Amino acid sequence: MTGDSTLGGQQPRKHYGITSSISLAFPREIDHIYTQKLTEAMKPFGVFEGEDELILGKLNSFVKEWIAEISESKNLPPSAVANVGGKIFTFGSYRLGVHTKGADIDALCVAPRHVERTDFFSSFFEKLKRHDEIKDLRAVEDAFVPVIKFKFDGIEIDLLFARLALQSIPDNLDLRGDSLLRNLDIRCIRSLNGCRVTDEILYLVPNKENFRLTLRAIKLWAKRRGIYSNMLGFLGGVSWAMLVARTCQLYPNAVAATLVHKFFLVFSKWEWPNPVLLKQPEDSNLNLPVWDPRVNPSDRYHLMPIITPAYPQQNSTYNIVFNWPFLLTICQFFQIFCFKVSLHYIVLTASASTEDNHLEWIGLVESKIRVLVGNLERNEYITLAHVNPQSFPGSKENHNENEFVSMWFIGISFKKLDNSDCVNIDLTYDIQSFTDTVYRQASNINMLKDGMTIEATHVKKKQLHHYLPPELVQRKKKVKKKSLVCCSLDGSQLDSSRDTDIGTPFSSPTPVSKPCQPVSTPEDR
Known part of the structure; x- marks a missing residue:
């Protein structure tokens, strides 16, 4: 105020x-x-169901126990160990009071100055591993904001760590004060940011x-x-x-x-x-x-x-x-994402040979999809590229049974042309630069393993039923209109007779045919 x-x-x-x-x-x-x-x-x-206080209470107890154990191992006197404290703070939707049942919880472990980040990713990680309620435990220590991810009684939790320049962490600690940031390393400051922003929003x-x-x-x-x-x-x-x-x-x-x-x-x-x-x-x-x-x-x-x-x-x-x-397009207020809006889609498929590899791989691919969307929207013939944030499992008919597959759907709207001539729009470079970015980063962080692949397939609206549940793509007959635009992922005309019933795969970075009409440049117009 x-x-x-x-x-x-x-x-x-x-x-x-x-x-x-x-x-x-x-x-x-x-x-x-x-x-x-x-x-x-x-x-x-x-949207009104959701109380996970019991889980957070248990997690808070784990943190206090662990910090006491670490303090003892570092030869703090018994009086200091008894009062060393430690606390779990929540942020995001849970802290704002708009959490829903079963949704992820963002949390922060706050420890006193003698507890190191290496302790959090070693001894605390091992402590969590010993508890039967903890599943799918994984540490992402080299992330921009380092995190331990796990499921606690079926609830996904992302747990960050911050070490404050304090001898002890009282239960009534308020993280809003800027003085707490003094002499902290940048990773701790980033970890604290979520809690501090959430608390400030509620205050304002x-x-x-x-x-x-x-x-x-x-x-x-x-x-x-x-x-x-x-x-x-x-x-x-x-x-x-x-x-x-x-x-x-x-x-x-x-x-x-x-x-x-x-x-x-x-x-x-x-x-x-x-x-x-x-x-x-x-x-x-x-x-x-x-x-x-x-x-x-x-x-x-x-x-x-x-x-x-x-x-x-x-x-x-x-x-x-x-x-x-x-x-801000409102339509019917709570209407679900509609697969009928676009006539053309790119189906982006990420595959891996094991469940653990798949979990890592889709995390990286998903974090880069906005790069592909940005590439597409810079194309002069595309007015809108809209990715559905929900990913879908791959269908068995289209993929090997031993593969773990996730798919994302990017709807594409093309600019209306002044004439009815067919123009071939080559999206090869846009997609190739995206896949190169993903593979390069995976290689740089030593994540890339055999079986990790990305594929892009052009799919028309009428072909979506091969990929998605029928309730999401109810097909309606429409009056056929003359096509104004032809687009291509591999240099070929998409609505030619070579299109399969389930889509046109992007298989080569090199165009394989000439456009049916050269795309004119601004100078030509």
Whole structure:
């Protein structure tokens, strides 16, 4: 909350965020009725189910035990061991209070200064391994934000680690203070960031319950529309939360039904790339890199800056590759991602020979799909490339039974041409540069193993039933229209007679035939 303002001798009026509110109107009776209807509409989707306090309580006990054991092994006196503490903090959806049953939990293990990161990835990892409730345990120590991933009683948990410059970690520790960041290594600062941002968001909204209900609605809408994934170049959870929080600041007394409406009103008219800020950025003089386009030239090219409110401030949407008007397409509010929108799709298939290899491989491939989407959208003949964030298992009829396969579907919309002549659009380079990037990175981090492959296949809408469950691709007969565009992944004309019933595979980086009409350059026009 920012400072007060006085108008003509009237009482000071509080406001939230960096500007005054748009409206301080209190809800009418009809607004409460609509909010109740919104709540009822969301219930069938299971967005209100989810309490995993028991699991987190057990995990917190594990952490305290482990830190006490480490302290003893490092010859701390018994009095210090008894009070050394240690704590599990949550962040993300769980901490915001919008967690759903069975969803992943993001958590942070905070330890005192004598506990090293190497201890976390060795002795604590081994301690977890000994517990029967812990499954699928794996450590990613060399990640940008190092993490231990596992399932605890069937719940996926991503556990980060931060070591503070404190002798002990009390249960009432507040992570919001910037002074805690002093003398920490950058990995600890990154690990703390999720908790600090989440706590700051909750602190900056005028009414937490109205914020939570609105965020549940917006998250459900975004997931159903297939636009909820930071990794794939959409907005992730923290970005949606900050947009909802800003809406709450602008309408501090409004209830959820009104806030959902105002959310679309405000951000459909937002003049990007003006940043969304929940408070004025602060400089804590710790010399950490922060988002600042005045200082950092690269920050000036961000399409949709949404700035985290905790120091060091960062743009949570630095890797977005989709345009905002597309993201805000509402249609039926909770309608699921529709495979009928595009006439053409690229099916991206990642395969591996073992389950463990497959888990590693799809993580890398998925993290790079936004590169492919960006490549496609830079093509002058493509107006939109939209990946469905959900991956699907490969069908047995199309793949070896011993393979572990995941598929992603990228819908492509082509620019309407002024004439009806067939133009061959060669996507070979776009796809080849993507696969080269993935294979190169896998090789650089020694991940690439025999059996790890990526394939891309062009599929028309009418062929999707070979890949997807029938309920997702209900086919309807349409009046046949004259085709204006032919596109190609391998240099051949896609709707020629050589197309199979299930799609045209991308098999070679070299075009195998000439286009049916040369693509004209800007100079030719």
